[in-house]
Amino acid sequence: DVKVTQxxxxxxxxxxxxxxxxxxxxxxxxxxxxxxxxxxxxxxLIYFSYDVKMKEKGDIPEGYSVSREKKERxxxxxxxxxxxxxxxxxxxxxxxxxxxxEQYFGPGTRLTVT
Amino acid sequence: GESVxxxxxxxxxxxxxxxxxxxxxxxxxxxYFIWYKQESGKGPQFIIDIRSNMDKRQGQRVTVLLNKTVKxxxxxxAATQPGDSAVYFCAxxxxxGFKTIFGAGTRLFVKA
Numbered sequence: 001d002v003k004v005t006q007x008x009x010x011x012x013x014x015x016x017x018x019x020x021x022x023x024x025x026x027x028x029x030x031x032x033x034x035x036x037x038x039x040x041x042x043x044x045l046i047y048f049s050y051d052v053k054m055k056e057k058g059d060i061p062e063g064y065s066v067s068r069e070k071k072e073r074x075x076x077x078x079x080x081x082x083x084x085x086x087x088x089x090x091x092x093x094x095x096x097x098x099x100x101x102e103q104y105f106g107p108g109t110r111l112t113v114t
Numbered sequence: 115g116e117s118v119x120x121x122x123x124x125x126x127x128x129x130x131x132x133x134x135x136x137x138x139x140x141x142x143x144x145x146y147f148i149w150y151k152q153e154s155g156k157g158p159q160f161i162i163d164i165r166s167n168m169d170k171r172q173g174q175r176v177t178v179l180l181n182k183t184v185k186x187x188x189x190x191x192a193a194t195q196p197g198d199s200a201v202y203f204c205a206x207x208x209x210x211g212f213k214t215i216f217g218a219g220t221r222l223f224v225k226a
Contacts, residue, residue, distance in 0.1 A: 004157070035216075039122070040122055040218055041218060042203060042216040042217055042218040042219055043158070043203070043216040044216075045214070090157050090158070092157075101146045101148070101163075101207045101214065102148050102160040102163060103158075103160075103214065104160070105150075105157030105158045105159070106157050107155070107156055107157050108155075108156075108157050
């Protein structure tokens, strides 16, 4: 089974802090994604990566950056956390072997910025 | 995807009944559609998918119907069980899966 793990389930940070959210997948997937999930808004794509050191902006990249130095690891960085970044953050991965486009999600990190 | 709002649409069904969850998608270029299930405290999990060249696909107790004419997708769950209680998301995808748009979700309650 595909396993996507996220470094923390719950995180509380102060406004202005630099925050790192880590994601690791064990299925050698090429693609990795970071979403935020807010009530009633579904999942919104922040950034994705289709290869090591490659990244593409999603729909809401402002205030975030990402890093992918190894295939299995995709990090989301909040350079200076703000209260409007309080949310659930979901990492996902998917293969590019043409079998389908379904994404495999981690359990999520609930981030609170005070 | 589904209309965006602050409150999730909800569906309440009796255990053993069939459930139908609907979704309107937005992009005519989408060629792949997926239903995900998200249980409390977990990330979304894949349930079933359908490509745009099909109009129906069946899985175990689930059926997805696709109507491209009106850009409508539905998920039917047969003999709904308490374990089916969750939030269900439809998703549409194109450009080889790099762009996936998720709906806002529908919360399914199953009454025992």
